[in-house]
Amino acid sequence: MPFLRILGLGSNNLVSKFPEFISDSHSLTFLDLSFNKFTGDLVLESIFTDLHNLENLHLAGNSFEGPIPPRVFKLSNLKVLELTGNNFSRSISNDIGLLSELETLYLDFNFFDGPIPPNIFNLSQLKILELTENNFSGPVSNDISLLSELENLNLALNSSDGPFPSKIFNLTKLRHLNLYGNKNLFKGSIPLDIRNLKLLESINLGSNQLVGPLSMLISNLTNLKMVGLSDNRFFGKIPSDFLKNLPSLHVIDLSNNNLSGNIPREYNVHPILEYINLSGNHLTDNGLSGALPHCLGNLADKMHCIDLANNQFRGPIPTTFSESCQLRYLNMYDNQLEGLLPRSLSNCKHLKILDIGNNKMGGTFPSWLFTLRELEVLVLQSNKLYGPLRIPYREAAGDALMAMQNMQKPLSTH
Template identity: 30%
Template sequence: MHSCIERKMIIWSLCFLFSLSDLILVLASSAKHLCPPDQRDALWEFKSEFSVQELDSSWWESDLKTERWRNNTDCCSWDGISCDSKTGKVVELDLWGSSLNGPLRSNSSLFRLQHLQSLNLSTNNLPGILPDSIGNLKYLRVLKLRYCNFFGKLPSSLGNLSYLTDLDLSVNQFSGELPDSMGSLNRLSELQLRYNNLDGNFPAVLLNLSELTDIRLSYNKFKGILPSNMSSLTKLESLEINGNLFHGSLPSPLFMIPSLIRLNLEGNSFSGPIEIKNISSPSKLEVLSLGQNNFDAPIQGSMSKLAGLRTLELNYMNTRITLDLSFLSHLKSLDYLDLSGNDLKFSSTLRLPSLGWLFLSSCNIVEFPKFLQTQTSMLLIDISVNKIKDQVPEWFWGLQIPHVNISQNYLSGFDGSADVIQRTGDVVTLDISSNAFRDPFPLLPNSTDYLFASDNLFSGEIPRAICDLVSLDRLVLSNNNFSGSIPPCLSTYLSVLHLRNNSISGVIPGGFMSYMLISLDVGYNRLSGELPKSLVNCTRLQFLNVEENRIRDTFPVWLRSLPILEILVLRSNEFHGPISYPGSSLPKLRIFDISRNNFTGILPSDYFAGWSAMSLPVVYFEGDSQYRFSGVGKPYYRASVSLRNKGSNMELVGSGFTIYKTIDISGNRFQGGIPESIGLLNELIVLNMSNNAFTGRIPPSLSNITSLQSLDLSRNKLSGEIPPELGKLTFLAWMNFSYNRLEGLIPQGTQIQSQSISSFAENPGLCGAPLQKTCGGGEKARNQEQEEDQVLSWTAAAIAYLPGVFCGFILGHILTSYRHEWFMRIFHSFA
């Protein structure tokens, strides 16, 4: 009995020990999951190396991950951090779009994270060179540094990253050639270097990287002919080298790569015939882009070997070529075809594959293409910029194409009954701009969401039939001769309303303003009254242009409630009164034009303090650079605005809104000093404060606006000197200080000295180049005067010095004698 109890106790003890050991192991294992202190400290120090300031971009939103880090918590739980499950070491750092600002230093604490396998710092502002220290992260498999504003040469230490499989350095300012050391990246599969300034011949080091599946070198400065042994890249699936300076014939070895799916050679200087040779087995090629080159011979029949082709772009090739479209009949899988910018030859019996997307812009087509009648599943047709006359045929509406661009032709109307046209249920986008349409306004498909009808011959009142388009989202009727008033019946869901350059009168109705409104342009009309305060409800408004009307109102201070307003143009109206209110209310504003009104008052010194979009660097989106009509998502609305730049008027369209940052308050009655806070807008490009009554000195803080290209301060009451610091603004190509009360020497500097005399005229006190007036009788006289002043100064000093020495000697002797006598008395008293 006793032994039995003992055995049970032993068993229970062993079970307890095993359980306890398991618990210890679990706790120990759990402890290992925690981020080690050295890793946490390195991350925390890395965070402190940068300021966090949102970049200026309209196509992505920042995610301030590092702002949510807490130093007293496990760093493996921080946003953007992943750790090894066994060791707790940081293996992934993803701070994409975290608004980090500042250079990546060579001694950055980042490089203490020696176990990193994935690093993504894309879409941050890290201006500077990519330090060699990047090569210390020897376990990296993924490195993504896209949109970071890096410049200089690629560091040779990249070759140390022998585990690297994915490298993306796109959209920076890297220059020079690829370092030879990159030939050591034997595991590299994806390489993206698009949108940089890299040059030299095609990087031969890449031909040794047999694991490469994706090479993207688009929009650089690579040149020369492609190497003949490109077929050595046996696993290559995608090659994009468009937008470079390559030349020579179409490189046939590329078509011998059995795995190749996507090939983009667009926008180079390739020449010769388009001929596909040496394909022994069925090609896997699905995307072929050869447009914008100099091919000088018709397409050969061998194109039929690419039976699996789904996308073919042959746009804007040599204008001497006339393309015979019969070769397309062999491409049964073709879905996307772009032949824009070529002379086309096609017969009335031509039968194309069943296409989804067809671009035939600028092809010298003179009649509506009949071969479209066989297309039953098309999503988009673009036959803009041709010579097509008469009317759109009735059969066209039966094709039910959702996105239609027939702009820039000579079309005058639609053929077909109301039943045929209005009940066409699939038309979403209809662009009939720049044609010969005139009254009566044509019947429209009821399904139309986006209607572009600018630059035609319409007149009379805006037709109320437009109000029947219940799903209408974007309406552009600019550059016609519409009169009357804006119909209040317009859809309350409009996101874009452009009525620019018509003869519309009356007031802007306030009741129809949609909370969905993004862009409102009613410039160059005859509108009067006040700006409707109902716009305060349009919290999505980005673009507001009412220039060249007769609107009489005070400054719309309620615009402070519009958080994403980017463009405000009130030019040439009858606005009046002060405009002073805290500038921090306009954080997104990039174009501010209130010129040629009757605004008055003094601008407080901190007026521009919160205009952060004008002080942040621009992040360029690669799609901003060119416009193509597209039915994907919401089509581009072609906003435009007139600006005064470098003394001349210019029309700003499209991507210019992203690049230009301007302030124009000229032609008003402002007084007082120019606000010192103007110097905070260091990304400002155009500043025009002319034709006012500004007084005081030109603020030296203007020299902080390092991007400034055009400065006009003429016709004010400014006094004092032109700040010498302005001579350091290397981009300042045009300036005007005329008709003020300025004085003193014109600053030295290449940009200032290159200005015409008229830029400094009517300032009686100004002197020096480029004016003919010298300062103080000329340089020689001024130097002589300075020398004489120096001589007089030294003489005066000497005259003052000699009596001083004599007096000092006498005084010193007296003091010395007195001190000796005093010392002797003290000595005798102690003795």
């Protein structure tokens, strides 16, 4: 097919090695074989030799293996290279820097190793760089600042190490930054230059070795919709005005740090915050009582997910859940909560997951929970519930999973 310009075979169940006829399609500008069952080591093939006009190459979601074929680096018109989710491996040749027109590069979810090739930072037109979940190692070069057009940078789940790659913050067009899960790796505090990223919409620095108090610099990035700082070593109180300048924020994850003190009341009045995860810290409502904040019910009117597990909250759960409750997920596992489970939780009609396990909740089993028709997971284990287990609304229980073992007295079903 010498005159074929566009070939789209993506999202089928095609089983083969790389189709041989493609090597004769010299006019191809767009080739999509993604999400099929193609296999083989492409280095052994001569398929890319004469595809000089190719601009878009999509091979994601197959089982190709081996290194990236050297001939790919000679496709001088290539603008999009997508190899996501294959079995490609070994280090990437520095010849990748020859793809001077490249704007989008997806190498995520493969088995590439070694350092990120230095010449990748010569791709001055690059807007998207996705390297998630490979085995890249070593520090991130300061030359990353040369990618001045970059809008999306994802280096998550690799083995990078060394000091925090502060030159990333010279990339003023960045909208999405993900450095999650480089466990050996990024150490120290968040650099001051983060304030340069005025256009940033999402940032995930979770599962690193970052330390220090929460940086108010992040709260000055007014376009942020998602903030992920989980599994680091941040300490101190959550600043009361941390959310003040983040009107577009939907998601915040501060879990598994060393934060202490109270939950700022500003979380209660944020207009569109939907997901908050503060689990695995040392939070109380104040330094004396450690009670859950009474505004919890008001938060539930706006948020879909609240996770306060593994903290030091104690006392009763507030009874302020209203008929406007929007919660889908509520996790207060492993605190020191006591008293009765508030019946006002029955107002949370969309609740799918409720975990109050490993607390000191008492009273008889709250059978009114089975009015929650959308409930899928119910965990009440390791509390002080007692007496018979009565389920008067058996038909409303849906597929709820009840994990209520290790209670003070065994429950019998009537």
